[in-house]
Amino acid sequence: MSSRVVSRCIASAGRRQKCIYTAKRHYNSGTRSPDAPRGATSSATTNYEPAVARPNSRPHTSNPRPKTKSKTPARDNERNTDDPENSIATISRRIEIRGTTPLAGSASQHTNKGQPPLIENGVLYVLDRGDHVKVPGRWVRDICPCPQCRNQDTAQRQINVFQADSSKTRVASADMSEWPIHVKVKFEDGHETTVKGDVILGRRSYPSARAREGIVEIKPWTSSISENPPSVEYETIQAGPGMAVLMQKIRTHGFAFVDNMPATPEATQALLETIGPIRNTHYGGFYDFTSDLSSKDTAYTSEALEPHTDNTYFTEPAGLQALHLLSHTDGSGGESSLVDGFAAAEQLFKENNGSYLRLSMTGVYAHASGNEGISIQPSQAFPTFTHSEQYNKLIQVRWNNADRAGVATPWPHLDRWYDAAGKFDSILNNEKNQYWFQLKPGRMLLFDNWRCLHGRSAFTGKRRMCGGYIGRDDYVSRFRTTNLSKEELEASTVTG
Ligand SMILES: C[N+](C)(C)CCCC[C@H](N)C(=O)O
Numbered sequence: 001m002s003s004r005v006v007s008r009c010i011a012s013a014g015r016r017q018k019c020i021y022t023a024k025r026h027y028n029s030g031t032r033s034p035d036a037p038r039g040a041t042s043s044a045t046t047n048y049e050p051a052v053a054r055p056n057s058r059p060h061t062s063n064p065r066p067k068t069k070s071k072t073p074a075r076d077n078e079r080n081t082d083d084p085e086n087s088i089a090t091i092s093r094r095i096e097i098r099g100t101t102p103l104a105g106s107a108s109q110h111t112n113k114g115q116p117p118l119i120e121n122g123v124l125y126v127l128d129r130g131d132h133v134k135v136p137g138r139w140v141r142d143i144c145p146c147p148q149c150r151n152q153d154t155a156q157r158q159i160n161v162f163q164a165d166s167s168k169t170r171v172a173s174a175d176m177s178e179w180p181i182h183v184k185v186k187f188e189d190g191h192e193t194t195v196k197g198d199v200i201l202g203r204r205s206y207p208s209a210r211a212r213e214g215i216v217e218i219k220p221w222t223s224s225i226s227e228n229p230p231s232v233e234y235e236t237i238q239a240g241p242g243m244a245v246l247m248q249k250i251r252t253h254g255f256a257f258v259d260n261m262p263a264t265p266e267a268t269q270a271l272l273e274t275i276g277p278i279r280n281t282h283y284g285g286f287y288d289f290t291s292d293l294s295s296k297d298t299a300y301t302s303e304a305l306e307p308h309t310d311n312t313y314f315t316e317p318a319g320l321q322a323l324h325l326l327s328h329t330d331g332s333g334g335e336s337s338l339v340d341g342f343a344a345a346e347q348l349f350k351e352n353n354g355s356y357l358r359l360s361m362t363g364v365y366a367h368a369s370g371n372e373g374i375s376i377q378p379s380q381a382f383p384t385f386t387h388s389e390q391y392n393k394l395i396q397v398r399w400n401n402a403d404r405a406g407v408a409t410p411w412p413h414l415d416r417w418y419d420a421a422g423k424f425d426s427i428l429n430n431e432k433n434q435y436w437f438q439l440k441p442g443r444m445l446l447f448d449n450w451r452c453l454h455g456r457s458a459f460t461g462k463r464r465m466c467g468g469y470i471g472r473d474d475y476v477s478r479f480r481t482t483n484l485s486k487e488e489l490e491a492s493t494v495t496g
């Protein structure tokens with residue numbers, strides 16, 4: 001964009017008229033910057049044809065796996081017009097889902113290198129999506145990393161731009177000679193700061209959003225993951241580099257095994273604590289359990305458990321869960337199952353978009369009530385599928401048929417919620433989507449409880465399992481600090 005045109009844009013922008021010059025789009029077509037206007041109708045065609053109810057085939061083993069009852073034929077998921085508030089058409093307007101993969105992380109790279117910022121009347125302007133937009137001087141001062149403005153030990157801000165006089169936030173001059181590496185800014189009070197080009201250009205980009213949320217290009221899977229399940233050798237983790245690989249694999253696949261580790265609770269707990277603090281719950285912190293109903297939950301029995309995510313009764317379910325089988329004597333069964341909840345959600349999205357949207361917008365309560373003096377429910381009803389507000393990608397699946405409580409939907413829609421949930425249940429319980437394996441002492445399973453569902457077959461004999469929960473933010477922090485560069489961390493932390 002020539003400087004003459006730019007100054008005309010600035011001038012016209014200054015007169016609050018839309019700049020008439022529309023530069024080439026710097027974003028790949030079809031993707032949007034996180035701040036794109038929301039609310040457009042889903043680009044996917046809304047499919048109201050009922051998904052064909054699958055014939056339920058159960059794998060045959062000596063120990064019964066979770067029973068999936070035969071389903072009544074799926075009812076038409078016809079367009080729901082009797083309640084404009086909650087109609088699918090309304091719902092789709094609320095969730096803008098791009099393309100056919102509403103999954104976290106599958107976003108294109110943002111490559112705009114942009115043109116040098118400009119300064120006009122004490123204000124900095126940068127090129128964003130073809131127009132020059134104003135960079136608030138308060139933002140530039142707010143993110144200043146110098147020792148006066150930010151505590152160098154804690155990275156916490158030490159300046160309050162809301163109370164600062166305007167000389168501290170009005171830009172006096174800007175040296176763009178080394179753009180896009182950085183721009184050197186001088187404020188009217190004489191304070192100087194250097195802002196990296198990536199921090200300005202990447203502020204609303206997918207890479208920054210994904211770095212901030214620890215999102216990678218995910219790889220959805222089905223039962224064929226059994227051919228090459230993700231794993232990391234224990235000794236590489238102890239040595240250091242293995243932790244980055246472990247975190248990367250869990251973010252990519254939703255789970256990973258730690259192989260050849262000591263089959264002891266002590267080694268298990270110690271490894272978990274190198275990822276993050278073990279979360280304490282009404283089950284305790286580090287858990288070491290067997291089928292003695294010591295806690296009033298079916299996990300503490302020998303019954304089969306259908307695929308589920310844990311902690312749906314918490315406002316924030318644990319992000320990471322570990323299961324390490326320490327021993328199983330005098331009996332059999334107790335196989336473990338995993339289902340990729342993101343892959344299952346994507347399948348529902350493609351097969352029955354209306355059901356996907358309904359499960360994205362209908363809150364569901366859950367409860368933990370078995371133990372004396374415990375009656376836990378979440379702060380509100382959360383939907384089965386939660387999307388990131390910033391870029392509308394699926395970030396969490398919540399599903400637990402055993403712990404589910406009320407469904408927050410009016411009577412006229414309740415049956416349709418059951419239709420939609422029944423479709424998702426069929427996908428989860430289709431063995432094509434289930435990865436079954438036998439845990440063994442020395443091989444720990446770690447999985448993302450916001451993405452993967454887990455279960456087990458019934459068992460006999462004495463089976464001892466240990467593990468722990470780790471908070472989602474703690475586990476993603478470990479992913480970020482072991483997989484992102486210092487610059488990527490910096491550009492996706494204070495400056496967003
Ligand atoms: C043994 N361990 C503490 C891991 C689980 C306890 C039970 C989990 C509960 N049913 C849920 O789905 O959240």
Ligand SMILES: O=C(O)CCC(=O)C(=O)O
Nearest residue numbers: 299305310336455456465
């Ligand atoms: O015992 C198992 O294999 C898993 C139990 C379970 O689902 C859980 O602890 O959340």
